[in-house]
Amino acid sequence: MGLNTSFTFQFKERVGYVNYSILADAFLSGRLHLENPVDPQRLEAPDPLDPSLPYPFMDDAIIRNGKYYFQHEPFPALVRAVWLKLTGISYPTGLIIIACLVINVLWFWGILWQLRQAFFPESPMWVPMFVLAAFALSGPQLYMASRPIVHHEASAMGMCFVLGGCTFFFYGLTHVQRIASAFLLSGLFMGAAVLCRALLVIYPMVFLLCFLFSQPHKHEPRISLWMSAISYIFPIGCLSGVQLLYNYLRFGDPLDFGRRYLMYYHVPDYLYIIQQGFSFRLSHIPFQLYNYLLALPAITNKSGMLRFPIERTFSGDVMIGRELASSVFVVAPVLLLFLPILLLFSRTKKAGDLRLIITCCVLGSLAMLMALCSYVWSTARYLYDFTPLMFVVVFYNLAILWGRVQDNTPLRRLTVVGLCLLFAANCVMGLFLGFTGMIAQR
DSSP states (O other): OTTTTTTSOOOOOOTTOOOHHHHHHHHHTTOSSOSSBOOHHHHHSSOTTOTTSSSOOOTTEEEETTEEEEOSOSHHHHHHHHHHHHHSOOOOHHHHHHHHHHHHHHHHHHHHHHHHHHHOTTSOTHHHHHHHHHHHTSHHHHHHHHOOSHHHHHHHHHHHHHHHHHHHHHHHHTSSSOOHHHHHHHHHHHHHHHHHOGGGGHHHHHHHHHHHHHGGGOOSOHHHHHHHHHHHHHHHHHHHHHHHHHHHHHHSOTTOOSGGGBOOSSHHHIIIIIISOOSBOGGGHHHHHHHHHTOOOEEOSGGGOEEOOEEEEEETTEEEEEESOOOHHHHSGGGGGGTTHHHHHHHOOOOHHHHHHHHHHHHHHHHHHHHHHTBSEEEGGGGGGTHHHHHHHHHHHHHHHHHHHTTOHHHHHHHHHHHHHHHHHHHHHHHHHHHHHHHHTO
8 A cells, every 4th residue: 555655655647648537427326438639630640649739638548439438448437437426436446446455365365265264284384374365465466456547457457357267167176066056156257257367268258168078078967067057158158248238338349349440558558559550469478478488677777676567669560569567486486486386387296276276376377478468568567467477376386395395394494495595586586577667666
């Protein structure tokens, strides 16, 4: 909360940025477009989206059919609109982000608790507590907390529903008799996540494919399996349909999210993304993989601290934007414990449902990473889209590793020292990225 408010502990909206309260007001007024009018002279220009025009505009808003539209998915605004209608109270973006992050930590603990109770009851309690604290104090989590902007509200609330969906999905998997109600609740949460951030649809898709692929090896009634799958799919399909209807009502095309009509401050972004249509491109993937997995933060003499860069670079006709993003293993060093997964997964004989859960986490986070890498910008907030489930895999790896070293005193002591160093580095780098985000919002 201190990072979010620059230690004033007074939540304020960031000046010059759109926020979800604007869209909530539009919904309550029966409109899908925003109340703010587009500058008339800009509308008369050959291309109203051109940022070099001398007329004012709303950054990060969509201009379509002479009106401003909100670029982000609508669910956070629907929550605000319902709350405002019932109570008459509108909460600032920063407070909502903090609330979502706290809930995310609780969901994350629920996932770790389930896995420990079902598969690692012999593992000491400090193992899940270590992973929980590392997640809560990691760079992606603290960076989300440090910038009270609309993008972070969408990501924080979206991940809140993803983790909730994971909790119920894993609960259904850990019971011999599949519990259809758990899969139904998981589908509702995952569908709500899609309405917060459309790209999060990757998680329910990966989970469903993993679930269906694993079932031929199960000895249980087919009707039970299909009831679980249908209970999971139905709410996701319905809520995804709401997003498609929202697109259609605004732009006449259910698959049009409006990204082609976004306003950008910088001419290179406008030319590359709007004029050439290169928001997503396979050519971005190797560059962005480097940024997310290997890139180091810059070192500056100012305050003797690390600086996370903001830059645009070109390689031929490929533009790569980088905003505060650095290697996930630098901003959250505990995630180095994710790397032994292939070795431990192939050599560990555990219950099939645990293998399915870990497969969902590994493939879900990697699929999300690859989708993000196809985008023109790598940014620190996108780390939050795939790191939470990586931390679940860290718990799996750590529980197995500790089981192997706990009876070997020298190796156990060496492991404890290594974990302490990793945790300390995790906290330091988390604070660096958090403070960087706090400075960037000014």
